Amino acid sequence: MSENDAKNVKVKDFFKRTVIINEIDEILNFKPETLIGIDQVSSNRLAEHNVKNIEELADLQVDNLPDIKEIPSAILVKWIKIAQVVVRAIKEQLKTHKKLLMIGLDNGGKTSILAVLQDRFSIIKSLLPTRGVKREKLDFFGYPIISWDLGGQVQYREKLYFNRPELFFTEVDLVLYVVDTQDTERFIEAANYFRQVLKSLDELKEAPPVLVVLSKSDQDLRVTREWQNNINAIKTKFNHIVNEYDKFSIDFADTTIYQKETIMQMFSTALKKVSDTSEIIENILEDFTHTIEGKATSLISMDGLIFGSYNTTDTDEALLNNTALIMQTLSNFHNSIGLVRENTMTLDFPLNRFTIRGEKLFEYSELRIPVYLWLLSENPDLLYEKIDYFREQLLPLINMFL
Ligand SMILES: Nc1nc2c(ncn2[C@@H]2O[C@H](COP(=O)(O)OP(=O)(O)O)[C@@H](O)[C@H]2O)c(=O)[nH]1
Numbered sequence: 001m002s003e004n005d006a007k008n009v010k011v012k013d014f015f016k017r018t019v020i021i022n023e024i025d026e027i028l029n030f031k032p033e034t035l036i037g038i039d040q041v042s043s044n045r046l047a048e049h050n051v052k053n054i055e056e057l058a059d060l061q062v063d064n065l066p067d068i069k070e071i072p073s074a075i076l077v078k079w080i081k082i083a084q085v086v087v088r089a090i091k092e093q094l095k096t097h098k099k100l101l102m103i104g105l106d107n108g109g110k111t112s113i114l115a116v117l118q119d120r121f122s123i124i125k126s127l128l129p130t131r132g133v134k135r136e137k138l139d140f141f142g143y144p145i146i147s148w149d150l151g152g153q154v155q156y157r158e159k160l161y162f163n164r165p166e167l168f169f170t171e172v173d174l175v176l177y178v179v180d181t182q183d184t185e186r187f188i189e190a191a192n193y194f195r196q197v198l199k200s201l202d203e204l205k206e207a208p209p210v211l212v213v214l215s216k217s218d219q220d221l222r223v224t225r226e227w228q229n230n231i232n233a234i235k236t237k238f239n240h241i242v243n244e245y246d247k248f249s250i251d252f253a254d255t256t257i258y259q260k261e262t263i264m265q266m267f268s269t270a271l272k273k274v275s276d277t278s279e280i281i282e283n284i285l286e287d288f289t290h291t292i293e294g295k296a297t298s299l300i301s302m303d304g305l306i307f308g309s310y311n312t313t314d315t316d317e318a319l320l321n322n323t324a325l326i327m328q329t330l331s332n333f334h335n336s337i338g339l340v341r342e343n344t345m346t347l348d349f350p351l352n353r354f355t356i357r358g359e360k361l362f363e364y365s366e367l368r369i370p371v372y373l374w375l376l377s378e379n380p381d382l383l384y385e386k387i388d389y390f391r392e393q394l395l396p397l398i399n400m401f402l
């Protein structure tokens with residue numbers, strides 16, 4: 001899943017080989033000529049008739065075709081049908097994602113926040129800004145975060161966002177609205193754009209939860225009266241705007257790039273709003289399993305609670321979980337006769353060419369029950385190599401959701 005969208009695009013075969021697909025949601029906005037069989041001249045003719053992209057092509061009515069004399073109607077109908085297949089497939093694929101939008105005025109700190117995430121989790125996949133609208137996208141363990149600026153010198157962008165809001169605001173699972181708490185001069189502008197965003201969402205009948213990110217809440221400032229006044233002013237204003245509608249829920253989280261944990265906390269708040277804990281843990285395990293080229297992973301406590309697991313086949317899942325539970329039973333027995341619990345348990349199956357290994361990660365509850373990460377892999381070297389990465393980078397993240 002979090003293996004980048006574009007690689008899994010099932011509709012790729014409909015496009016010319018030279019077409020580069022970075023993000024699937026972008027495809028709807030591609031020109032018709034990107035499709036196999038549609039030449040540039042015809043694409044331009046279509047554009048003259050207000051059919052500028054694939055989505056608009058798919059929206060044409062077969063029984064009410066525009067009169068384009070260079071394009072025979074039988075051909076046009078064929079193109080419409082192809083566009084419809086593509087659009088349907090893409091919408092289907094988009095639905096399975098949890099899409100997080102990060103927006104706010106330019107200079108608010110969005111890119112910096114994404115950079116912190118990227119920097120902490122080298123596993124996160126990033127995509128460069130794409131042509132046209134300048135957007136940044138990060139794949140946060142299977143949760144795409146799309147970011148762009150509002151306001152300032154970027155009027156041409158606003159036009160696009162607010163004239164064709166459906167391209168940006170549909171099927172959004174969470175809006176992260178970033179406000180620079182130090183830039184008092186632009187509070188009003190920030191609030192106005194916020195209202196415009198809610199209005200667009202409302203018109204599209206969308207009501208994702210909203211998390212207002214109070215950025216640049218640096219440690220030394222937080223103790224000042226002035227900063228506290230700023231925060232109160234923002235909260236009052238934004239709550240007031242939200243109350244103009246009775247459908248949005250709003251929350252606030254303050255962050256500073258100088259304390260990375262504030263950014264982690266903000267994201268865990270965000271993810272908790274869109275997914276349940278086990279789904280988040282599973283996404284993290286999935287990415288790790290890919291990194292170690294493993295076949296299955298499970299996070300299991302010594303009393304048999306499975307916190308989350310990832311596997312590609314049912315057989316691997318059964319193999320891993322059954323083996324893990326038996327090894328844990330053995331470990332409990334050893335412990336009961338006074339042996340020290342091993343931090344690592346490994347079982348090699350050389351004839352079958354795989355290894356199962358359990359790594360003690362932490363203890364949970366007052367009873368201090370050990371929790372192990374169990375891995376099934378045909379390539380144990382990678383598993384040994386990356387376990388420290390898991391411990392240092394991913395475990396703190398998982399702990400936020402337990
Ligand atoms: N003091 C402070 N400055 C920040 C913080 N986050 C970002 N900045 C600065 O604000 C400026 C704009 O940040 P940027 O991430 O590019 O904003 P964007 O336009 O919303 O993407 C940069 O000079 C950053 O160094 C923060 O938490 N504290």
Ligand SMILES: [Mg+2]
Nearest residue numbers: 107110111112
């Ligand atoms: Mg930026």
